[in-house]
Amino acid sequence: MYAGHLAAGLALRGRARKVPIAAFLIGAFVLDLLWISFGMLHVDRTPWDDWSHSLLMAAVWGLAFAALFRRYGRAAFIALWLAVFSHFVLDLIVQGAALYPEAPRSRIVPVLVSSHARLLQLGLSAVLLLLFVNDERKAGALSWRTWAISALVLALNARFILGI
Amino acid sequence: MQGLVELAFIGVPTLLIALLLAGGRGQKGAR
Numbered sequence: 001m002y003a004g005h006l007a008a009g010l011a012l013r014g015r016a017r018k019v020p021i022a023a024f025l026i027g028a029f030v031l032d033l034l035w036i037s038f039g040m041l042h043v044d045r046t047p048w049d050d051w052s053h054s055l056l057m058a059a060v061w062g063l064a065f066a067a068l069f070r071r072y073g074r075a076a077f078i079a080l081w082l083a084v085f086s087h088f089v090l091d092l093i094v095q096g097a098a099l100y101p102e103a104p105r106s107r108i109v110p111v112l113v114s115s116h117a118r119l120l121q122l123g124l125s126a127v128l129l130l131l132f133v134n135d136e137r138k139a140g141a142l143s144w145r146t147w148a149i150s151a152l153v154l155a156l157n158a159r160f161i162l163g164i
Numbered sequence: 165m166q167g168l169v170e171l172a173f174i175g176v177p178t179l180l181i182a183l184l185l186a187g188g189r190g191q192k193g194a195r
Contacts, residue, residue: 006177021185025178032174036167145184156177 001090003156004121005029007128008086010149014135016076019069027083030065031058031091048108050101055109057101058088094121122157129153 009028013021026033034052038044044051051057062084066077091097096111113120129150136146 002173006181010181020182022178022182025181029174029178032170036170040167145187149181149184152177152180159173 001087001094001121001124002159003153004090004125004128005032005087006153006156007125007132008090009083010132010153011128011135012079012083012086013132014139015079015082016072017139019072019076019080023069023080024083027062027065027080028087030061030084031087034061046098046102048096048098048103050098050103053088053091054098054100054103055088056099058085090124093124118157118160121160122154125153125157 005028006025009024009026010021012028013019013024031052035044035049038049038052048054052061062081065084066080069076069080088097092109093112094114094117097109099107099109133142133146133150136142
């Protein structure tokens with residue numbers, strides 16, 4: 001999953017509009033940022049990237065990230081935790097995941113959807129973007145920018161079609 | 165190298181979206 005994470009961050013933005021949008025977008029990619037860092041530091045050598053992407057660690061990293069924005073209140077804390085955790089949920093669907101670090105194979109959740117995965121990612125992105133557009137409309141902030149962002153995120157789904 | 169490519173794929177759209185939304189807020193405030 002790639003563009004779906006951006007869509008998830010945008011969909012959660014309406015829950016706490018005072019929080020900078022970048023926090024939601026970065027939050028939605030915290031697990032990948034950790035995965036990149038752990039890879040460079042040779043920390044996580046598990047096949048399922050357990051230390052960044054497992055169920056337990058996604059919940060923990062979500063708490064740590066949301067805590068950085070606790071001054072924005074409880075709704076923002078929950079929304080930002082969800083932004084981080086949504087990464088686990090979306091990846092789980094198309095990639096599978098470990099429940100906790102160094103988990104035995106019996107504790108690995110297999111890929112939930114293997115056929116038409118790209119179509120599913122596009123569909124999920126579209127649904128999440130509809131939430132974003134609806135929130136922007138309700139907040140009186142709907143403009144060409146909203147549509148441009150939505151089009152950009154949908155177009156980014158092409159990354160996997162192009163194989164990059 | 166793969167890490168840098170991934171960083172670009174995360175960072176560039178994030179920056180673009182943040183700039184687009186920030187621009188919208190600025191316009192609204194100016195009115």
